[in-house]
Amino acid sequence: MSIAVIITDRNTDELCQLLASQLPEVQIQQWPDIPHPETVELAVLWDHPAGITQHMPKLKAVISMGAGMDHIEQDQHVSGHIKQARIVTPALQQNMAQYVLQHVLAFHRHGQAYRIQQSNQQWQVLEKNQPMPVIGFLGLGALGAFVADRCVDLGFKTIAWTQQQKHPEHPCFHGAEGLQKVCEGSDYLVVLLPLNPQTKHIINRELLSWCGQNLVLINVARGAHVDEAALLQILDSGGIKAAVLDVFQQEPLPAEHPFWQHPKITITPHSSSRSDVMQTAQQVVGYYRGLMKQS
Amino acid sequence: MSIAVIITDRNTDELCQLLASQLPEVQIQQWPDIPHPETVELAVLWDHPAGITQHMPKLKAVISMGAGMDHIEQDQHVSGHIKQARIVTPALQQNMAQYVLQHVLAFHRHGQAYRIQQSNQQWQVLEKNQPMPVIGFLGLGALGAFVADRCVDLGFKTIAWTQQQKHPEHPCFHGAEGLQKVCEGSDYLVVLLPLNPQTKHIINRELLSWCGQNLVLINVARGAHVDEAALLQILDSGGIKAAVLDVFQQEPLPAEHPFWQHPKITITPHSSSRSDVMQTAQQVVGYYRGLMKQS
Numbered sequence: 001m002s003i004a005v006i007i008t009d010r011n012t013d014e015l016c017q018l019l020a021s022q023l024p025e026v027q028i029q030q031w032p033d034i035p036h037p038e039t040v041e042l043a044v045l046w047d048h049p050a051g052i053t054q055h056m057p058k059l060k061a062v063i064s065m066g067a068g069m070d071h072i073e074q075d076q077h078v079s080g081h082i083k084q085a086r087i088v089t090p091a092l093q094q095n096m097a098q099y100v101l102q103h104v105l106a107f108h109r110h111g112q113a114y115r116i117q118q119s120n121q122q123w124q125v126l127e128k129n130q131p132m133p134v135i136g137f138l139g140l141g142a143l144g145a146f147v148a149d150r151c152v153d154l155g156f157k158t159i160a161w162t163q164q165q166k167h168p169e170h171p172c173f174h175g176a177e178g179l180q181k182v183c184e185g186s187d188y189l190v191v192l193l194p195l196n197p198q199t200k201h202i203i204n205r206e207l208l209s210w211c212g213q214n215l216v217l218i219n220v221a222r223g224a225h226v227d228e229a230a231l232l233q234i235l236d237s238g239g240i241k242a243a244v245l246d247v248f249q250q251e252p253l254p255a256e257h258p259f260w261q262h263p264k265i266t267i268t269p270h271s272s273s274r275s276d277v278m279q280t281a282q283q284v285v286g287y288y289r290g291l292m293k294q295s
Numbered sequence: 296m297s298i299a300v301i302i303t304d305r306n307t308d309e310l311c312q313l314l315a316s317q318l319p320e321v322q323i324q325q326w327p328d329i330p331h332p333e334t335v336e337l338a339v340l341w342d343h344p345a346g347i348t349q350h351m352p353k354l355k356a357v358i359s360m361g362a363g364m365d366h367i368e369q370d371q372h373v374s375g376h377i378k379q380a381r382i383v384t385p386a387l388q389q390n391m392a393q394y395v396l397q398h399v400l401a402f403h404r405h406g407q408a409y410r411i412q413q414s415n416q417q418w419q420v421l422e423k424n425q426p427m428p429v430i431g432f433l434g435l436g437a438l439g440a441f442v443a444d445r446c447v448d449l450g451f452k453t454i455a456w457t458q459q460q461k462h463p464e465h466p467c468f469h470g471a472e473g474l475q476k477v478c479e480g481s482d483y484l485v486v487l488l489p490l491n492p493q494t495k496h497i498i499n500r501e502l503l504s505w506c507g508q509n510l511v512l513i514n515v516a517r518g519a520h521v522d523e524a525a526l527l528q529i530l531d532s533g534g535i536k537a538a539v540l541d542v543f544q545q546e547p548l549p550a551e552h553p554f555w556q557h558p559k560i561t562i563t564p565h566s567s568s569r570s571d572v573m574q575t576a577q578q579v580v581g582y583y584r585g586l587m588k589q590s
Binding site (some may be wrong): 014108125126153154269 | 309385386389390392393394396397400401403404406409410412413414416418419420421422424445448449450546547548550555556561562563564565566569571572
């Protein structure tokens with residue numbers, strides 16, 4: 001009985017120690033040291049080397065370390081009979097809500113303008129008696145719905161583009177027409193979709209042309225959701241106001257990339273949200289125990 | 296039958312129109328034009344000229360336009376038999392939570408450091424796997440409790456200094472010892488107390504000496520809560536990290552005031568929170584109707 005932790009972008013010592021102490025009967029194999037792939041029943045994956053699971057004949061299930069499943073779906077060696085799950089911890093949801101609200105509030109509450117006023121010793125209230133802005137969500141899954149709820153708590157209006165109407169508190173629109181409606185009706189557009197062939201480059205020239213001049217785009221999903229050339233073009237022509245980007249086609253963002261110095265783009269290094277290691281271990285342990293009971 | 300709207304710091308046309316349309320039988324008198332003080336039964340006050348109510352023999356009640364009652368309590372002409380109320384709308388609570396979260400998140404999620412990294416084309420995650428910070432509240436009333444709830448929703452820990460333990464989800468401390476405990480245990484300290492002789496200059500040299508070097512002070516109550524000289528001294532000596540100030544001893548903050556150019560101080564022009572005019576009118580109308588029923 002063995003669990004393989006194959007997470008290549010961070011140190012996993014603490015996670016592996018927690019798993020080992022909570023599952024003393026299970027061998028925990030920690031990437032890059034996977035001496036016994038033939039015993040692995042569960043693999044916890046993030047940024048894993050494609051094909052690494054093909055030498056695991058006993059593999060029953062894989063768990064994604066985050067909300068995104070694209071790295072697993074793109075791996076043809078994770079065959080259909082292997083169960084797929086993902087870790088969405090409260091911390092992951094909360095950190096994502098923090099990130100989105102940090103940037104929405106910085107714009108909505110005039111963070112930069114007040115900094116400039118302060119440097120000029122200028123005392124002037126910038127908040128006007130205007131309707132609260134609309135925060136549009138592309139995707140309203142485990143992360144999107146949590147973030148949207150927190151926006152409503154703070155008085156913001158929300159709309160969303162989803163496959164079904166499942167959230168009475170967030171008006172939802174569907175299909176191609178619905179996508180246009182959400183873009184037209186939003187002041188902020190938060191991308192929290194899964195990445196798949198249907199959503200790749202969904203933020204393209206046509207979609208951006210539906211957005212208003214005051215729209216702020218916030219991409220916290222995957223870099224490949226955005227046609228980067230189309231985004232640059234619309235920003236340069238004044239078609240939308242700004243973009244806050246946590247993810248990029250190529251990460252780390254190459255030094256010569258035009259996004260870095262663009263005055264309308266805010267860049268963070270794929271830092272929007274991480275799971276808490278204690279909560280993660282708890283979920284992996286719970287999933288593993290459920291898996292063993294079934295078999 | 297008459298209502299006087301005596302709000303001196305903003306335009307009240309819309310509020311008065313809403314009141315007039317919802318209470319057609321009532322004369323709405325709008326400051327500075329109060330032709331019939333002798334008919335006024337209810338006065339809606341904010342920054343009112345002290346003593347203006349002394350010519351209103353039929354005055355039954357006064358309403359503060361915000362959470363603060365200090366302007367009314369300081370007016371000796373508002374005698375004990377006159378009822379006192381205040382308007383705390385959902386918008387007032389939400390706007391206050393937005394303001395506090397905007398600044399907490401800007402620090403906690405490294406807003407400034409990421410801006411500097413971007414200008415240097417630097418890709419480095421600054422979020423560490425650390426315990427979530429503690430947001431301490433001085434005062435947990437209609438505004439403080441709402442803001443504290445929103446902080447918990449986002450994963451922050453909270454503690455508070457209150458008169459009673461009334462909020463099971465926010466550990467509360469009381470008295471002089473309790474005040475010290477909250478200061479020592481907080482990473483952010485949010486002042487949302489009423490202003491009275493007991494709380495004037497509560498943020499003084501002694502209290503600030505209890506705070507940790509990484510503490511960020513956020514004052515969204517009244518300028519007189521803070522001993523401004525003591526605050527400058529502790530910031531200059533590195534005793535606390537930063538201060539976010541929306542209120543000041545003198546407003547507008549005088550041009551020569553040392554706060555303006557202080558690198559550790561963020562200044563906003565008493566803009567943290569305003570009520571929504573529709574919600575305000577609704578509450579004034581409801582209060583007026585209740586008042587008339589009682590008499």
